[in-house]
Amino acid sequence: MVCPSQTQPPNPNMPTFYCEYTILKNQQTRDACMTFFAGMTEADDQRELGKVNLLGRWSTIGEGRGFCIAEAPDAAAMSAWLSNWVPMADIYTVPVLTDNEHRAMILGKEPSYKVSYDMVSAAPKAGESLYFIKYKFHCGKRSEGFKAFASMTEEQDEADGGDCTSYGRWHVPSEGCGYAIASAPSAAAIYKWAYNWEPLCDCEIQGVTGDATTRAILRKAPGFAAKHAALMEQLGIETGPxxxxxxxxxxxxxxxxxxxxxxxxxxxxxxxxxxxxxxxxxxxxxxxxxxxxxxxxxxxxxxxxxxxxxxxxxxxxxxxxxxxxxxxxxxxxxxxx
Structure with missing residues (x-):
């Protein structure tokens, strides 16, 4: 399935990139950035993405930062998209591998099973929350971590998450780190999953919201409509409907x-x-x-x-x-x- 905020199904023939953004701390800039983003529609997203296929984007509103996973034919296409936002935010970008690509690299052959990436931008399950995970192997543990990950069977991989549902996981082999998005019924459940890997890596976990929820929250702020209209007029941007x-x-x-x-x-x-x-x-x-x-x-x-x-x-x-x-x-x- 293709989720609402996902522009196209994942394309295994295109490179995948991880982006982490932090809105500039100037209050006026932060307010303008959040207001502009909240007023965007799916059609706006498609226009500004250009050749980029946005698989998922998640925000931590309180910190004015967030994360996204996107596919692009090349780094230039990613840069063209991100250039729309660099006046308002610092953006870190790095190419990443999926579980399937990472296992194939470590094993030197195709893995015995493939992980699906069809639910990357899905909403959390009923009664659950979305959590974004950043992991990094301890010093000297990278090779051991790679082997532990690559040797997992499909059954072991599914059991490893416990009550959590992984929507996607990506890796940066050269830095021994990676990222994941998951739906979990509680903080205890997501920390339990991370604890399975405690001997090998550190995990940073944050509760996040997808684009649809983030925009809905921001649009509910008092005076949003008037603020957005004023910003669009200031920028000379046409508004609808x-x-x-x-x-x-x-x-x-x-x-x-x-x-x-x-x-x-x-x-x-x-x-x-x-x-x-x-x-x-x-x-x-x-x-x-x-x-x-x-x-x-x-x-x-x-x-x-x-x-x-x-x-x-x-x-x-x-x-x-x-x-x-x-x-x-x-x-x-x-x-x-």
Missing amino acids: HHVTATFTMSSADKRAAFENILKSPTGLAKTRAAPGCHGVDVLQDPENPLVVVFQQKWARKSDWQTLFDERKASGMLDKVQEFGTLEIQHRTATKY
Whole structure:
């Protein structure tokens, strides 16, 4: 499954990177960064990520810091994404290996079983919390730790976590350290898991929240909407939602039938509704004129609509459907009433 904040399924052919960020301590900068982040939508995330596939991101709001795991075709793509945030935060980045890659490296062959990474950005289980773990082998224990990890059977690996559910684990072999995200029913459960490795490594554990929860918490702060609107205006960034009314008047019943075939195709309404930033499309019929169809659309921002419109125009679809009749497009923004 692909979790809500995960942009694409994990790609084993792309390098994986770990990032740890700390928002700059200047209070004005921290406030602006948190407000900007909290106001972002999934469409915003997809736009700013570029070629990066964000697998998961977790925050510790009280410290103004957090962690993320992402895939990218190269370090340049990661840098391009992170350049959006470096004016507001210090960001440490390092390439990492999954359990499967790390075991293969240590063993010199493919491991006997593979660990799934399909739940990296999942919410915690009901009644549980998310915990982020950073481990580092004790001085002189790295080789022993590698062997202990690589020699585990699938049954031993699953039993090692006890009541905890690992959503993902990543390693930096050259530094003898690594990271993990897990759901656990209690602090005792997560510390018990870490204690299994106490003879070999130190573990730093923090309770964290994923993007959806972090944003929900920040948006509930008193005065958030006004603060966010003021920040967007200051930055000159368009805000939404944006409403579009497209009225199509067919020239004949035959033209309407042909138009409906396009609407039902994969490149028709389904493509519009799946487009980044589209919050929904209602198709309305004029009760007095069956040749008139109205499309009521809601978008996160006008630019989201414009991106799809330009794509339709470049593909020739817009010219094709206009052969069936006339199209009138109206743009509206929501009021404060």
